Amino acid sequence: MGSRIGRRALLGVYAALVLVPLLVMLAGSFKSTSDLFSNPFSLPEEWRFSNYSEVLGSGDLSTAFTNSAVVSTCSVTLTLLLGSLAAYGVARIPGWPGWAVYGFLVLGMSVPAQANMIPQFVLFDVLGLTDSLTGLVLINIVSTLPVAVFILAGFMRALPREIYEAAALDGVGPWRTYRSITLPLSLPSVAATAIFLLVIHWNELLYPLLFINDPEKRTLPLALLNFQGEFLTNYPLLFTGVVVASLPLVVGYIFLQRFFIAGMTAGSVKE
Amino acid sequence: MSAPSPVKTGPSPAADPPFPERVAHRRRSLRRRYGHPAFYLFPLPALVLYVIFFAIPTVQAFQYAVTDWDGYSADYDSVGLDNFGQLAGGDDLFSNAMSNSLKFMLVVVVLQTLFSLVLASMLTRNSRSSTLLRAVFFLPTILSSVSVAFVWKFIYDPNFGLANGALEGVGLDALTSSYLGDDGKAIYFLALTQVWFHTGQMMVIFIAGLQQIPRELYEAAAIDGVSRWQRFRHVTWPMIAPATSIVIAYTTIQSFKAFDLVLGLGGNPPQGSLDILSTRIYTSFANSEFGYAAAESIVFMALIALVTVIQRRTVKLTQSGA
Structure with missing residues (x-):
C-alpha cells in the first residue's frame, strides 16, 4: 500500500515539475514584469495582450514565423520525398549493393553537425546559399536525410516480399510499385518520420545561426535568441516569444500525441 | 556490373537457343541477382545531394584541420598537426569546454537514464492515467531548446526566479543559490535543465522495452519468491538491455550536442562555466579560426565515438555478468 502512495506522489511531483514552469510561462506572457516577479504562480492580475501586440507588431517575430513555416514545410516535404525514394531503392536492391548504399547514407547519423559545418558553410557561401531560405532548406534536407532513410528503409524492408512478387507478375513497374504500393503501405512510418522531421526543422538553431545574417531571413529560434540580447530580463516579452514559437507544435501535439511520441521515438531508436 | 562476355555465360546448352532468347534469359538472371535496373535510380537524388553537401564537407573537415585558414584569406598554410598539439596542450578554453562536456554528459546520462527508467516502470500499463501522464512527461521534448532555455532562465534567476x-x-532559504551565476556549479544546473527537457523522450523507449517482457518471467520469479531487487536485477534489467543501450547512447550524443540550450542559457558566446565542446567549436568558427575549429571538431567526433564504445561495453558487462 505504501508503495502505491509513493508511486502516486512521485508521479504527481514529476508532473508538477514539468507543468508548473510551462504554466508560469504561459500566464507570464499576459503579465507585466512586476506582476510576474511578485506573483509568478498566480493568474495575471490584469490580462495584458500588449506583450503579444508588441512582439508580433514589431514585425521581427511575424517575419520569423513565416520564414520558419516556409522552411519547415519545404524541408519536411523534400526530405520525405528524397528519403522515401532512397529508402525504397535500398530496400529493393538485392544483396550487398542495397546494404552498401543504405550504410553509406545512414552513416551520416553519427556525424555531429559541428563536425562538418565549417566546410558546409564555405560551400554554401561560395554558392550564394547563405542568407537564403533555399540554403536553409537544402542544409535541413541533407542533415536529416540519414535518419529519414534509416526509419523509412527499416519499415520498407519489413514489408512482405510477396507484395513485390505479385506486383512484378502483374507487370507493375518499379515506379508504380513505389507510388501505389510501397508508399501507401508505409504511411505509418512516413507520418512518424514527418513529425520527427517537423520538430527538428521547426526548432533548428545551428544552421540559421551559421547561415543567416539578414534579419528578414531569420527563423523563429534565431529570432528568439536575438530577443534575449534585446530584452535582457523582460521575461514577459521573452515568454510571449516562446509561446508564439511553440504554439503550432504544441497544438499539433495535443491532437496528435500518439503520432508525435511514435515519431520522436522512431527517430531516437538507432542501432 | 560489367557485362560478362557471351562466351562465359555459363555452360551453354548443346544447341544454342536463338539470339533474342539468350539475351532475354541473361537479362532475367541479371535481374534476379541485381534487381531491376530502375531500383538504382531511386536513391540517386538523395545520394547526389548527400555526397555534395554532406559527405564531401565531412572529409574536408580533415583537410582544414591541418591548416591555419581564417575562412576568408585566399591563401593559407599547412600547419601539420600543430592545431592538434595546441588542443592537447596549451588551450585552456578547449580543455575547459572538454571538462564541462564530460561533467555535463555524466550527470545527464546518469540522472536521465535513472529518472526515465523509474517513470517508465510506473507507467508501463496502458491505463488512461498512464497514457495521460506519459503525454505530460513527453511534452518538453517538442519545445525548441531556445524556448526551454528562456523558461529555465527565469527558474534560475537569482533575484526573481522560481527556484529561489x-x-x-x-x-x-539556506538552499537558495545563484545557479548559473555560480561558476563551480553552473554546468550541473545546466544538466538538470537538459534532464527536464528529454527525460520524457527516453521514458517512452523504456516503456516499449518493459512492455515486451513476458509476464511469465515475473510469475516464475514470484513462485521462486525472489526479492524485488533480485527480480529487477535478474529479470527486468537483462530484458531491457536493448532499450537501455539505446537510451544511454542517445542521451550521450544528445548531451554532447546540447548546443542551442547552452547558447540560450549562457549567451552567445556562452559564459566560460557553461561552454561545452559544441559551443566552443562554434565560437572558434565565429572568430574566423576555421582551421583550428575544424581540428576541434575532429577531436569532438572522435570523443563521441570513443565514449559511445566505452558505454556500450560497460552496459553489456553489467547485463551479461550475473
Missing part, C-alpha cells in the same frame, strides 16, 4: 522563490516560500 519556491525555496524561500517553504523556508529553505
